[in-house]
Amino acid sequence: MAKTRTAQELEKIFLEFAYYNDMKGVAFKPRAYELASESMAALGDEIKETWSRGGIKELKKLPGVGQSTAEKIDEYFRTGKIKEYAALKKEFPVDMWGLSRIEGLGPKHIRDLYKYLKVKNLTDLKKALKAHKVQKIPLWGEKSEEKLLRGLGLMEQAAGRKLLGYVLPLADEIVTQISKVKGVKRCTYAGSIRRKQETIGDIDLFATAANSEHVMDAFVNLPQVASMHEKGKTRASVRLNNGMDCDLRVVPDEVFGATLQYFTGDKRHNVLLRQYALSKGYTLSEYGLFKLTKKGTRKRGKLVVCKTEEEIYKHLGMDTPPPELRVGEDELEAAKKHALPNLIPYGSVKGDMQVQTDWTDGNTSIEGMAKAAKELGLSYMAVTDHTKALAFVGGLKDADVIKQGKEIDKLNKKLRGFRILKGTECDILKDGSLDLKNETLAKLEWVGVSIHSSFRLSRADQTRRLLRAIENPNVDCIMHPMCRIIGKREPIDYDMDEIIASAKKHRVALEIDAFPDRSDLRDIHVRAAVRAGVKLVISTDAHHPAHMSFIPLGEAIARRGWASKSDILNTKPVGELLSYLAKK
DNA sequence: GCCGTTTTCGGCCCGACTGTTTTCAGTCG
Numbered sequence: 001m002a003k004t005r006t007a008q009e010l011e012k013i014f015l016e017f018a019y020y021n022d023m024k025g026v027a028f029k030p031r032a033y034e035l036a037s038e039s040m041a042a043l044g045d046e047i048k049e050t051w052s053r054g055g056i057k058e059l060k061k062l063p064g065v066g067q068s069t070a071e072k073i074d075e076y077f078r079t080g081k082i083k084e085y086a087a088l089k090k091e092f093p094v095d096m097w098g099l100s101r102i103e104g105l106g107p108k109h110i111r112d113l114y115k116y117l118k119v120k121n122l123t124d125l126k127k128a129l130k131a132h133k134v135q136k137i138p139l140w141g142e143k144s145e146e147k148l149l150r151g152l153g154l155m156e157q158a159a160g161r162k163l164l165g166y167v168l169p170l171a172d173e174i175v176t177q178i179s180k181v182k183g184v185k186r187c188t189y190a191g192s193i194r195r196k197q198e199t200i201g202d203i204d205l206f207a208t209a210a211n212s213e214h215v216m217d218a219f220v221n222l223p224q225v226a227s228m229h230e231k232g233k234t235r236a237s238v239r240l241n242n243g244m245d246c247d248l249r250v251v252p253d254e255v256f257g258a259t260l261q262y263f264t265g266d267k268r269h270n271v272l273l274r275q276y277a278l279s280k281g282y283t284l285s286e287y288g289l290f291k292l293t294k295k296g297t298r299k300r301g302k303l304v305v306c307k308t309e310e311e312i313y314k315h316l317g318m319d320t321p322p323p324e325l326r327v328g329e330d331e332l333e334a335a336k337k338h339a340l341p342n343l344i345p346y347g348s349v350k351g352d353m354q355v356q357t358d359w360t361d362g363n364t365s366i367e368g369m370a371k372a373a374k375e376l377g378l379s380y381m382a383v384t385d386h387t388k389a390l391a392f393v394g395g396l397k398d399a400d401v402i403k404q405g406k407e408i409d410k411l412n413k414k415l416r417g418f419r420i421l422k423g424t425e426c427d428i429l430k431d432g433s434l435d436l437k438n439e440t441l442a443k444l445e446w447v448g449v450s451i452h453s454s455f456r457l458s459r460a461d462q463t464r465r466l467l468r469a470i471e472n473p474n475v476d477c478i479m480h481p482m483c484r485i486i487g488k489r490e491p492i493d494y495d496m497d498e499i500i501a502s503a504k505k506h507r508v509a510l511e512i513d514a515f516p517d518r519s520d521l522r523d524i525h526v527r528a529a530v531r532a533g534v535k536l537v538i539s540t541d542a543h544h545p546a547h548m549s550f551i552p553l554g555e556a557i558a559r560r561g562w563a564s565k566s567d568i569l570n571t572k573p574v575g576e577l578l579s580y581l582a583k584k
Numbered sequence: 585g586c587c588g589t590t591t592t593c594g595g596c597c598c599g600a601c602t603g604t605t606t607t608c609a610g611t612c613g
Contacts, residue, residue, distance in 0.1 A: 021585090028596060032585035066586045104602085106611050143603060191613090204613085232601050237612095247613080249600085262598085267613070274597040279590070285598050 007047055010076060011040040012097055013085055014069070019096040020088050022107035030107075035064030038268065051077050095121040102151040103229070112137050125152065158243055161199035163486060165516030165553050167244070168193065171203050174224060174246065181218040184209045185253045190263035195323045196556035198519050199486070202245040206263050212250035219248045255287050257308035262286035268328020269321075276332065277316055289315055324559040343559045348571045349551050351380035354425060354448060354479060354511065354539035359404055360385040361393035362543045366404075366420065367411055372545030374418045380574040382423035382446040383408060384479075387435040389427035390452055396424075398440040405443065419574045421445045425479055430454045432468025434475075441474035445578065448511065450479035455492050462494040470502045476581055477537060478503065480513040480520040487517065496525060503534045507584050509569055510534055514554025515541040526561025536563060537570045
């Protein structure tokens with residue numbers, strides 16, 4: 001769900017409530033407000049819809065939102081502000097949000113900076129650091145000042161989150177290097193990379209070895225490392241040359257499973273799992289699942305399991321949620337009920353359903369792309385060049401599409417064990433009509449349609465536009481349905497529920513475009529489509545042979561959206577796919 | 585402040601690293 005300023009503001013307000021309470025030394029409330037903030041972040045724009053639908057009563061149903069928080073949200077939407085928040089800001093006029101972005105600077109230190117030096121924001125902090133006043137604060141010293149200065153610099157040059165597709169190869173490279181270090185038994189990435197999140201903030205790795213200090217030294221001296229944040233006996237943290245942070249933890253090989261579970265996260269998933277473990281008389285850490293000595297106490301007793309993730313979840317009476325599902329929402333409930341989905345395995349996609357060639361803006365011939373696809377182990381691909389509305393890439397006219405079809409027929413006779421489908425990525429024009437004639441579309445085997453213009457239409461107009469396209473009986477698929485380009489273009493706005501319902505009715509598939517900066521559909525939309533019984537396809541939007549290797553990224557999105565193999569059309573062999581399409 | 589297989593009161597995840605006042609608080613993931 002998109003986040004408007006309103007949703008983001010609420011997320012920030014509740015996080016600041018958490019910081020203010022933490023700063024004052026109040027117990028437990030910080031965590032409660034933090035959860036409320038996470039709830040706002042997860043909901044995005046739905047928060048206002050929830051409030052409109054049922055006010056405080058409806059808001060209280062949200063996770064982490066109780067009476068007090070619901071009243072604050074209600075006050076915010078009714079009056080545009082929250083009195084208690086305004087009072088806190090007045091009492092303590094400090095930019096908690098901005099200052100806390102600095103690594104190592106938390107609520108208590110922000111309190112002292114304000115108390116002793118009247119530091120309210122980043123500008124004040126820079127001045128105080130320059131005048132070396134920070135080390136004069138009681139209980140602070142020279143090193144604290146240096147650390148803060150370093151943290152400030154790192155924040156200013158830090159790159160934001162990076163796309164999974166670009167981080168994975170780097171993570172693999174580092175894992176390979178650490179694996180070669182003497183004494184290392186196993187090394188793997190965990191964290192958001194293992195969960196295959198859309199974007200990655202930092203690279204989390206761990207290794208198993210008897211002598212950990214030796215591994216730490218090797219790690220901080222890798223060629224990819226620009227600087228070091230901290231280095232202990234079993235944990236180190238560095239800044240890489242590309243601006244990302246990377247953490248390495250070393251543990252004994254026996255506890256591999258427990259560490260993998262702990263380090264994979266996400267944070268909310270682990271908190272929920274650990275809470276559940278406690279309720280069952282266990283305590284869970286990166287060293288294993290332990291029996292509590294006596295129920296109600298926190299004393300750790302005998303080790304129960306630690307070798308694999310599966311045995312830990314099993315001991316708690318549940319199935320193991322695949323990493324892609326570990327987001328701290330309903331996956332643990334499903335795991336307890338043995339109702340986790342049978343996710344589409346990696347390597348299930350048999351054909352790429354969106355491929356551009358040198359007939360338009362691709363850089364390779366149809367034959368060249370087909371050969372590359374075959375080498376990757378695919379057994380078919382759909383040629384889907386752009387249409388004439390995209391004049392700047394030389395989009396195809398009706399006659400060109402027919403001509404291209406004849407060439408594909410020739411190639412298919414020549415190729416052994418591979419099939420090229422005659423397709424298109426036909427433009428959806430502003431009014432929802434299509435850029436090729438119906439008689440042309442009817443001759444194709446795969447008709448994908450997509451939007452490349454008028455991105456800023458109103459929600460109602462954009463919805464109407466897409467519905468009209470879906471209703472065209474020649475259409476098989478909506479390609480990159482959100483039209484976003486991560487970091488460059490916002491998604492277009494329309495009523496996704498209506499589109500999904502219409503796609504179901506007209507037997508139109510939705511695409512998961514695996515190209516890294518598209519990643520479109522997103523996981524939440526995939527899940528909605530799967531629930532509604534709408535079929536999906538995974539494709540790469542390849543413009544170059546190398547792009548077809550993005551397919552696993554699309555499979556990852558499908559997995560995050562709880563999709564099974566049967567939800568994805570192009571896991572079928574080409575014959576079955578064609579007969580499915582023919583029935584439309 | 586939130587929440588419920590410990591259920592409307594009494595709990596709230598767990599451990600490593602850093603710096604400093606040397607016994608532990610603060611921060612992070």
